[in-house]
Amino acid sequence: MAKMAKVFVTLKRGVLDPQGSAVARSLRSLGYEEVADVRLGKYIEVSLRDGASNEDERKRIDEMCKRLLANTVIEDYRIEL
């Protein structure tokens, strides 16, 4: 089965997330008073071709994140391989 990298892109702590705040307010208005905060992010699946070299896979995914998938001025990312 082809390998897949899961990339989670989230806003850095300290960067305001107005979308998350709006969702948190909506949840509270639905009666979920326990909601303290919501942060929205992106989940990206990157499928890799069979036979791609294993060695620098993580390095290359990391490079993809830095160059395109995340904007590191405001976003952090986490890779699951």
Next chain:
Amino acid sequence: MRIGIVTFPGSNCDHDVYHVVKHTCGAEARYVWHKDRLPAGMDAVVLPGGFSYGDYLRCGALARFSPVMEDVVAFAKSGGPVLGICNGFQILCESGLLPGVLMRNSSLKFLCQDVLIEVQGKETPVTRSLSGERLRMPVAHAEGNYFADGGTLDRLEGEGLVVFRYVGGAPNGSSRDIAGIAGGPRRNVVGLMPHPERASEVVLGCQDGRRLFESLLG
């Protein structure tokens, strides 16, 4: 003066800029398709507003990989004037020609309204002799909330690179009410969220935006 206007898939203000440069200001304007190279002999380049690549992933994130951008970056780094308007500003930030990023408006709403901006900082190709002037023009964006870390903001202010600021507070939540900034080796790269090309003729109710183009065209 020959102005190159880049058309990306999803650009929608390229014709407006072309019209203002050519018909209102009487200069030479030329469309440059994003897959082509930048023709030789351009005196300035405009990255117009719109929704390049449908704003996929992040606004401006994909446009920077268009073939023409390699030439635009080289042109900017050699001191050539580059003006990014709205989505063009977002592209300049994503391509690293300007620092920071344009985030979702703090109100989460698409903003379409006139704003008053003040010309500040050091002179740039589009703000010659305009320092201290207050200009009215429209904004039309959902992601115009300028963000950079504190150190970067301090550097921009210290070096006179904050060249446009919203008067009476930013409608979109921008850090320090920033509407536009300059960069590049000679402050030759300028990006702003408001649309000067939509306020360049009497028939449109305001000609303030035309002053930026007249400055650029010398």
